[in-house]
Amino acid sequence: MCPTSITRNNTSLFKYSALTLCLSALLQPVQAQEETKSNKTADKLFEKIEVTARKRVESIQDVPVAITAFGEDQLDAMKFRNMNDLSVGIANVVLEDVGTARGVANFSIRGLGINSSITSIDPTVGVFVDGVFIGTNGGVVVDMFDIERVEVLRGPQGILFGRNVTGGAILITTKKPDDTVTAKLRGSVTGGGPG
DSSP: OOHHHHHHHHHHHHHHHHHHHHHHHHHHHHHHHHHHHHHHHHHHHTOOOEEOTTSSOEEGGGOOSOEEEEEHHHHHHTTOOSGGGGGGGSTTEEEEEOSSSTTOEEEEETTEEOOOOOTTSOOSEEEEETTEEEOSSTTOSSOOOSEEEEEEEESOOHHHHOSSOSSEEEEEEEOOOOSSOOOOOOOOOOOOOOO
């Protein structure tokens, strides 16, 4: 080989390695920002949650009941709109509407549920909003806002919550009012279909 070709190859190699180092230095802050955003979302999903499953406020780790709970930040991260949105993330729980009438619940936990839109039939999964029992399946599957916490208790809960909770109980806690005026706006855009 000629000495000039060795010098050209070394110069080209030096230029490519310098370019690679500059590009990697520029891309590191972008990767760090993306990791920070994903870490914030992960922190929201794994925050400490206080529950009222035993009629008192306590940490979810201290409750000896099969429970799944979601706090406000977790519900926002999951883009929670109504009870149907929670069915995907909870094992042995189906939170769907009955299909024959809008807003009528067809909730079942561990296979126990009522599939009927007749208002005189008592539900087997009790729904409690701020401690008040909703004694019918109608009007449960609606758009929800200002929700602070949702707790799903599996199995019979009759000792603490009375009758109609043989399948389990769903406890919905709304936000407490305060002196400041706050608003939250969420929207979505969908594209039109063919035709």
